[in-house]
Amino acid sequence: MTGTQISYYFICHRKLWLFVNQIDMEQTSDIVSIGKFISESTYEREKHEIHISDEEDDIVIDFYDSKNRIIHEVKKSDKMEETHIWQVKFYISVLEKKGIIGVTGEIDYPKLRQKIKVELTDKDRSELKLIKENIIKIISSEVAPDVINKSFCKKCSYYELCYV
Structure with a gap:
């Protein structure tokens, strides 16, 4: 399980399914590029991104303060705050x-x-245990979940796949 999968679970099940099935549109998104720039320029380069992987989980933490035991996750906007919170909770659990x-x-x-x-x-x-079980059900499906048609869909990197 990855932090991105946890995040996409809260944003859009279709986006989650497409992403896990290697349909990745984020490399063409200006919004994603801006977010990456903000994340990369917030902390010292040598302390940036810690990758933790095992047979079950694969995460990338923006910055970990080992002295105070604080995971820092850098985000561009607070519009999807619940998503961000659950992503950090997942990182803490890992x-x-x-x-x-x-x-x-x-x-x-x-x-x-x-x-x-x-x-x-x-x-x-x-709750994380249930979320992970639900993610497995979604990504194991033969077909992508339906389009959710929310206001934020217009800014999604997957917009064209869902609406054009």
């Missing part, structure tokens, strides 16, 4: 699985000059 206890998260919105604290509760752990 670190816990690796034996790193007491980790919290922080979502940094440099453009907005805001930070959101994130913690993982027992209820969240149970």
Whole structure:
């Protein structure tokens, strides 16, 4: 499971299915490019992106403050805040699985000059288990889920696949 899959689960099940089935449109998206630039320029280059992978999960953390045990995830906008929160909760759960206890998260919105604290509760752990089960069901399907037709679809990198 990846952080992107968790994120797409909350945004759009169709986007999740397309992404997992290697239909990747993000390389053509200006919005994604801007987000990557913000993320890459927020922290020192040598401390940027920590990749953790095992047989079950594969994550890339924007920045990890090991002294204070804080995961930092950098985002361009807070429009999809719930998605960002669950992505960080997922990252915390992966670190816990690796034996790193007491980790919290922080979502940094440099453009907005805001930070959101994130913690993982027992209820969240149970919910993450259900989310992961639902993701497996979605990505295992033979066909893509239906188009959701939300206002944010117009800015999605997959827009043309869904509407044109």
